[in-house]
Amino acid sequence: MALSICLYFLLSLSAISISQGRDQGDTHIVYLGNVDKSLHPDAVTSSHHALLGDVLGSVKAARESIGFSYRHGFSGFSARLTEEQASKLSGLPNVLSVFRNEIHTVHTTNSWEFLGLYGSGEKSLFGASEATESSWLWKKSKFGKDVIIGVLDSGVWPESESFSEHGMGPIPERWKGACETGEQFNASHCNKKLIGARFFSHGLQDGPEAYAKAHQEVLSPRDVHGHGTHTASTAGGRFVRNANWLGYAKGTAKGGAPDSRLAIYKICWRNITDGSARCPDSHVLSAFDMGIHDGVDIISASFGGPVRDYFLDSTSIRAFHAMQKGIVVIASAGNEQQTEGPGSVKNVAPWVITVGASTLDRSYFGDLYLGNNKSFRGLSMTEQRLKKRWYHLAAGADVGLPTSNFSARQLCMSQSLDPKKVRGKIVACLRGPMHPGFQSLEVSRAGGAGIIICNSTQVDQNPRNEFLPSVHVDEEVGQAIFSYVKSTRNPVADIQHQISLRNQKPAPFMAPTSSSGPNFIDPDILKPDITAPGVKILAAYTQFNNSEVPYQFSSGTSMSCPHVTGIVALLKSYRPAWSPAAIKSAIVTTGYAFDNLGEPIKNSSRAPASPFDFGGGHVNPNAAAHPGLVYDADEQDYIGYLCGLGYNQTELQILTQTSAKCPDNPTDLNYPSIAISDLRRSKVVQRRVTNVDDDVTNYTASIEAPESVSVSVHPPVLQFKHKGEPKTFQVIFRVEDDSNIDKAVFGKLIWSNGKYTVTSPIAVYPSRS
Structure with a gap:
């Protein structure tokens, strides 16, 4: 029995999941033991075809049924089999075992496991009796108990289980905040977890009421965009069992500091034109001021604008005031690396912790099969499934409208494809500058059955807004696909079920969008300070417009910022006397610069990343608690720094709101x-x-x-x-x-x-x- 369990685990992780429940039976794993090293791998595959052909009646049927042939570390294959066929195979003398393929999932979000904060039956929501092997920092900090996190974002979806008050004690007496009511939000939506909520709607275009009507917004702390709910739950969400996105990453959702308190400041408002959330400076300033007044310990700011002088930047100004009060401010580095390149990092004030984005060790794979018996693994996270085995395959460049140019057809851009040529086909498109969801939408509009995104970085993909069964492949696989299309009159392909796998290597590596240094305002201050998980992060989400998916994936430095926020909450609880600068130092000087292969962390081009990408490296929560x-x-150090930059006494007094004077000899x-x-x-x-x-x-x-x-x-x-x-x-x-x-x-x-x-x-x- 132990051997069978081990083999099942090994093979299920090694196999690429194949679609289940189709007309040809469920997918099974056929394990044949050690591979014969004297045989060429192709010969091993041929032996698999022959073995299965004896059961199915022909080698041709075997080739169509087999998904992947395991021919290196061990011998075996995955195939669609009926129960009768599986039973017949298991009775053969050279077959050790046959078992049904299951899709393996991991804990949600596994970013906290990746960061060394463990636990499988965590306390908090479920009660202390279920606490098992949580990391010592979680235990020592009491899960960030009673630390107050102020989240400046697009609001909150208060009904989410991530904001449950179950098991939490009284609200800290130092809290001076409020629960502002408004449209679809009343006082009962706040609780012992969600202790405060405010919204700032002054100055919205054409007035708050007109703006809300035009952009399907609500004038209250309620989140209709999703971004704020996602960041708040990532930083401080409770433990929630069976969280998932359409079955992916099913497990226990959790924030970094599950027993912290959350105060929501809605400063960002949905723009229906492009789906973004816009955060006016006036709202940023107001929210910082109210957060300082209300008594927050931490401010999490997953937003940013153009890099400006410290005195012209709302986040820099108010973050300085927060620092004066001992409040730690964490901000995102920005997602402009691909458009602006080096020097694109945002939120560069030295009194702010600036966070870049990097990957986890979890990936979501899909299987691509071509009619020439070649199979490839790519990334895939789509809800949709193909209804049959084989579909005609076409390159976007070959099925375009005559009115569209060649480049647009290659990229499957809007209104570039001809429905007469696309209908019922899987279309291979080059990865373009737009979100792949737009390419998926175009293929769907033209009647396509599925889409292959070629030359993908395989890092920046978010699953939302893809309308068809899809798989993302790299340049080498893309070339193989296009060569196959050109080589035959009747190219066919199949996209099969996806699986989630942890411990993928290399990890982490930098997200391709994560903005990098040098610091445009003061290149003698290194930014960003640190990197943290920010790619495919699963967390709570708005259910506005009756969405049935309460947890969603998102990517970007907006997602890495609340990871560091949660860690800071733990450190604030464990080291309450530490200043914001001491906490930043502990995080920066304990970061690591190597991936799980022991190699230097890479950027998305697989070149070694640098401190301009990740500052001190990848955040290491447990090490940061004891940095040595x-x-x-303190404030005087920052005043001396500003004097060294040439700011005069009048400017300093405006910024600090004190009678600050420059020291005689400013130091570094x-x-x-x-x-x-x-x-x-x-x-x-x-x-x-x-x-x-x-x-x-x-x-x-x-x-x-x-x-x-x-x-x-x-x-x-x-x-x-x-x-x-x-x-x-x-x-x-x-x-x-x-x-x-x-x-x-x-x-x-x-x-x-x-x-x-x-x-x-x-x-x-x-x-x-």
Whole structure:
């Protein structure tokens, strides 16, 4: 029995799921044991055809029935079989086992498992008796108990189970907020979990009532867009069993800090023209002010606009005021990498934690079969299923309208395809700049049965808004598909059922849309600060207009931002005395830069990513709770920093709302990373670290120097006599040669005491003296 279970698990994960319940029977796995190493893999496949052909009556029938042939690590195959055929196969002497294929799912969202926060029968919603193997940080922080998270977004869908108050204690007495009522939202929609809700509708185009009518909005905290509900539940949602999107990723939904409190500030309003949510500066400023007044501990801001001077940016201004009150502000880095390229990072103020987006180790696969007996695996997350086995296959370029140009036909752009040529076919389209849902819509409009998206990055796909059975494949597979179409008069294809698999490699890698540095406002402040899961994140969603899908997938830095928000809530609970800068430092200096293959984290082009992509690396919650040392900073440090940038006393007083004055000798901002935008010959950078974990300890510096730059540290050893003691040091940079002039080069400064490793990323632009 144990052997059968192990084989079942192994083969089900190795197999690519095939459609079940069709007229030719259900999919089964036929396991034949170890593969004969003396045989060529093609010969192994032929033996599978022969074996199944004896049962089905012909090799041709076997080829049509077999999905995948396992011929490397072991011998076996997947095939559509009736129960009678499966029974007959299992009786053959060389068949070890035959069992039905099941679609394997994982816990939702598995981002928290990927981040090291475990649990299969978590407490909170279900009661303490069901808490099992949660990570120690979840336990030590009491799941972020009573930390108040302010979410500035498009509102909330309060009926979601993610916002249940079950088992929660009284609302913290320090809370001064309100539950504002309005259209489809009353006081009963707030509870011990969702402790506050406000909306800001002043200044909407043509007035709030006219705007709401034109864009199918509601004048209340209720979320009709979905973005706000998604981010709030990702940051602080309760444990919800059996959450899924149309059966995918079925499991237990959870936020990073399930026992935190949520305060909702609706500042973003749906624009029906393009489906976006727009967040006016005036609303941002109002929400920050009310959040500070209400008593939030954290502000999560998954939005951003054009990069502007600190004094012209609403998020920067109000985030500074939040920092003055000890409130941590987390913001998204932006999704403009593909359109704006390097330097596109948003929310760059140094008193904000800026978050990039990277992938999980979970993928959703679909099976593509061609009539030439070739099979390919691609990404697929669509609700729809084909109704039969084989469909005619066509390239978009060959089935276009005569009025459309060649490029539009290749990309299957709107109004480019001819219904007379497309109807009933699977269409292969090149991946374009638009969301693949628009390509799917065009093929659907023309009467197509399915769509193959070729040359896909296979990272940026969201499942929503795809209208047909689909599969996304890379450039190499795309070339094979188009070659097959050209090689025969009657090309056919089949798209089969999908499966979800965890532990995919490599992971993480950077999302192709995640905006990167350098920092446009001040290139001597490295941004983003960190990266976190932001691709295909499942979380609660609006059910406006009677949607029957309460949990949806979304991607972007808007999704990675609330992951860090949840982690910050845990740290606020575990380390309540830490300043916002100390929390940021702990997150940045404990990030990791390697994927689950032990290789450097890559960008979407599979080239090594850099600190301009991910700052300190991928967030590591458990390590951040004990960073060893932190680079702390307070209001006076930031004032000195602004003075160094040239802001005058009047400007400082406007920003700080105090009688701030510039220090006589402004020093470097005590930031946990180091960036030098113009290194001419040499430069000395000063930093200060505070010991937060050991009473008596020594830390030794080591350097991974950027190319063509030498780096030294003075003193190279820091001796601490007690917890809380600060130490100052200098980092000396020198240009050694001209090989990387005006080019960004990267390195690391590492402090270690044998127990803790404190890593600061370095980004330098050597320049001619």
